[in-house]
Amino acid sequence: MTLTVAYTVRNDSTVSTFAYARCLQRHVDFPQFALVRDGQMNRNTNRIFHGLLCSAEFSFHTSRKVVVKTFHSTTQLQHEVAVYARLAHLQGTHIPQLLAVYSEPGDEERGAIVLDDVGNQVGLVDELSYGSLSFRRDALYALMQIHDAGYELRDSANRIPIYNFKGRACFAGFAPAVQVSCARRRNIEPGSLEPSSEHFGCWEIYAMCVSAHVWAPDIFSFYERKAYTSMLSGDMWSLADCAPRPVDPREAIELAYEVAEFYAVQCNLPDLARLACNLRQNGNTERYVEHSVAVARGYKPYLGEFRIFEHLAPHEMRSDYAWPRIDRPNGALPYKLHHIPQLPQPS
Numbered sequence: 001m002t003l004t005v006a007y008t009v010r011n012d013s014t015v016s017t018f019a020y021a022r023c024l025q026r027h028v029d030f031p032q033f034a035l036v037r038d039g040q041m042n043r044n045t046n047r048i049f050h051g052l053l054c055s056a057e058f059s060f061h062t063s064r065k066v067v068v069k070t071f072h073s074t075t076q077l078q079h080e081v082a083v084y085a086r087l088a089h090l091q092g093t094h095i096p097q098l099l100a101v102y103s104e105p106g107d108e109e110r111g112a113i114v115l116d117d118v119g120n121q122v123g124l125v126d127e128l129s130y131g132s133l134s135f136r137r138d139a140l141y142a143l144m145q146i147h148d149a150g151y152e153l154r155d156s157a158n159r160i161p162i163y164n165f166k167g168r169a170c171f172a173g174f175a176p177a178v179q180v181s182c183a184r185r186r187n188i189e190p191g192s193l194e195p196s197s198e199h200f201g202c203w204e205i206y207a208m209c210v211s212a213h214v215w216a217p218d219i220f221s222f223y224e225r226k227a228y229t230s231m232l233s234g235d236m237w238s239l240a241d242c243a244p245r246p247v248d249p250r251e252a253i254e255l256a257y258e259v260a261e262f263y264a265v266q267c268n269l270p271d272l273a274r275l276a277c278n279l280r281q282n283g284n285t286e287r288y289v290e291h292s293v294a295v296a297r298g299y300k301p302y303l304g305e306f307r308i309f310e311h312l313a314p315h316e317m318r319s320d321y322a323w324p325r326i327d328r329p330n331g332a333l334p335y336k337l338h339h340i341p342q343l344p345q346p347s
């Protein structure tokens, strides 16, 4: 069967026509022709045209918006078609529906695919940082399914094009995609502490989780200094050491325990709460104070505070995925400051 895909280019009388002798794959029933009219060239590439699907003689057959993507290499065409075939269960929701595939045998390799037009891409960072929670979850779900089907998109996380297709997160353009089995080793628990990328396993999904702010921010301000939730393990001395030199070490280590308690409540981590409790009771505070040269030098007590960085707070968090998880009356963070008795000054 001979199938033809043709498109007209708006504002240009040129009618380009591909007549391909072989149809590799066809997902919808075009009688004989897949015609795309009023095509508009994508600004970023001369190989992608947006247009309207129509029947023979260029009369409108449907208002279905489609994209014609042309290839100058059969290898690239077949690669992209293979990805769409492997991800068939995601077509129409998380990736565009592949409507038709054409290839032209001969010396001059070329071909084309016709896809549903999923609109303009939205940048990953822009959309995932500030988009709705449901969209961010949808995007993560889509990427995980693509990985589970055996493909990575293999682009820098911020440059993976993501589309909003009828409210669903959608990926398209699989030229750089590679077949690989996903290396992620743990589930994504929204609101929990951010794991290390090594512990998580899959770099691409990890990067998107970070962009989408699904985990509690791993950076917080400790006495106006940058500190990390990874410092909440062990004896927490590394966190207390972040305090500036005038700070009383007893106060600093106590505030470290409070940070741990804060995250323990927010992220539902009873082990972290138990750790802070044990450290208080087993003499860790005294050991830290003795250890600290600050005591010997008589630095003045200093009541500090910790807070999450405003710009790292998740946006539009709602429902059970909201972070922080507990109510914050009047926007106040649920931490309290202990009053630390002033230490005797050295003579």
Ligand SMILES: [Zn+2]
Pocket (backbone or CB within 6 Å): 147, 152, 181, 182, 183, 184, 202, 203, 204, 205
């Ligand atoms: Zn993966």
